[in-house]
Amino acid sequence: MSHLDKGSSIDPNSNNFTEFMIKRTYKDAINALNSLQSNFASVEALKKLGPSVNRNELSINEVYEYTKRLGYSPSDFNKLNIIHVTGTKGKGSTCAFTESILRQYQGSNKPIHKIGLYTSPHLKSVRERIRINGEPINKELFTKYFFEVWDKLSTTKSDSKIWPTLQPNETIKPMYFKYLTILSFHVFLKEGIDTAIYEVGVGGTYDSTNIIEKPIVTGISALGIDHTFMLGNTINSITENKTGIFKKNCPAYVSKQVEYPESEDIIKERGKELKVSSLEFVNDKLPENVELGLSGDFQKANAALAIRLACTQLTKFNVENLLTFDKEGNIINIPKEFIQGLKSVNWPGRCQITKDGKITWYIDGAHTIESISASSKWFKEEHSKNEKDKRLALLFNQQGRENYKELLTKLYNEVSLKFDDVIFTPNVTWESGDYNSELLSKNTSEDVVKRLEIQNDFSNIWSQLDNRSKRHVFSSIESSIKFLKEQDVEIDVFVCGSLHLVGGFQVVLDNDRD
Incomplete structure (x- = not known):
């Protein structure tokens, strides 16, 4: 059987x-x-x-x-x-x-x-x-x-x-x-x-x-x-x-x-x-x-x-x-x-730019020190091309790497821009707490995910890096995206830290429930 x-x-x-x-x-x-x-x-x-x-x-x-x-x-x-x-x-x-x-x-x-x-x-x-x-x-x-x-x-x-x-x-x-x-x-x-x-x-x-x-x-x-x-x-x-x-x-x-x-x-x-x-x-x-x-x-x-x-x-x-x-x-x-x-060549989720109403999403699944560094430089360069001043937001997660604190610090140092909002979320797809079936991961502690332990840790790390940013911890990718859309202003959003985050993000943005 x-x-x-x-x-x-x-x-x-x-x-x-x-x-x-x-x-x-x-x-x-x-x-x-x-x-x-x-x-x-x-x-x-x-x-x-x-x-x-x-x-x-x-x-x-x-x-x-x-x-x-x-x-x-x-x-x-x-x-x-x-x-x-x-x-x-x-x-x-x-x-x-x-x-x-x-x-x-x-x-x-x-x-x-x-x-x-x-x-x-x-x-x-x-x-x-x-x-x-x-x-x-x-x-x-x-x-x-x-x-x-x-x-x-x-x-x-x-x-x-x-x-x-x-x-x-x-x-x-x-x-x-x-x-x-x-x-x-x-x-x-x-x-x-x-x-x-x-x-x-x-x-x-x-x-x-x-x-x-x-x-x-x-x-x-x-x-x-x-x-x-x-x-x-x-x-x-x-x-x-x-x-x-x-x-x-x-x-x-x-x-x-x-x-x-x-x-x-x-x-x-x-x-x-x-x-x-x-x-x-x-x-x-x-x-x-x-x-x-x-x-x-x-x-x-x-x-x-x-x-x-x-x-x-x-x-x-x-x-x-x-x-x-x-x-x-x-x-x-x-x-x-x-x-x-x-x-x-088409390779979604890697240095990808998507316009969505008043939001421009800059999406990259970088998840190593070297790739975070390269991705952050890319985002900084692309953002600098804007002719007018825009709000800046970061949507970040990294659930599986032991050096996740180092990754976030590297991103901050390389981007060297002030984010108005920084948002941390687990890779949970929907507000209901559900995942799309093809995004389900058993490789992380369900208890740690539910308690948002790593996300709260990220928030504390960021407060030490730059206490000027408004910090937000959400329990799902859908909640994070809803928050950003509700701002109703022109925003450049850097989505980074994990291909699993990027995959869930794409699913929510496309409203592609299974």
């Missing part, structure tokens, strides 16, 4: 149960998926263990075992022609730029047939994580493939002596991210994808995506300090882990590490150790005629990395001699398809 079956009030031996198994809906799939989330208690238990190679090795070995039970071997995924990307800041944007460039070469009578993109987290819908030709897979396909994987794992077995953690086989499933990663491989193979772009979830070496044997190319964006309980708290340990996606005889491109230049020596050593075919550090210089579809000066580095990844990928499809360089090795000319791809 699966998690879903176990949670159902339907008798498994009845005719109704048989009918239910046939008619399972998208909502059933989401409910089943949410049952796979690690709860707050288990996350805290893992943190207390500290970085543990044994635990990490067990985790990725489970991915191999689960895919084996689905009938796949790692070599099966080579036919997807995978681009594998990690980093701390900008890996998602790099993947988006890469996909947008390659889509100019995709279609009938073009080199690439179908492009798959796997990223995380999602903003509004989990289907955003698994895209085909630029679009999230539809509900019907998601439901179909979700339950193909679910049912196969419910009816196959792992040796209990070798895999005691996977017992009982019928009920134990991969955790949330792991399940979606396995699902993405299944979807892309079934749908005939011939180019797939995979964004690493956390780290590199032990990430669920790192069962990829022979990627076409690997890429690393800007590195920084994040996910320390899994990756260690030094740039050395983090770099060591991220470079775990390097593969023998596979080229690797890495953004110049401006924040942590010392990491480049480790990257070079790891490149030799893992026997990559080539390793190149990419600067952020772009041809003058390039216009980026994503705001923020820092996106140049992500776009430059994407150009190299896309160019390498296209050589697999016999599209060559795409780039022209000057004597210093800077790119001075790229094809019109690349120019169009970089301009037309």
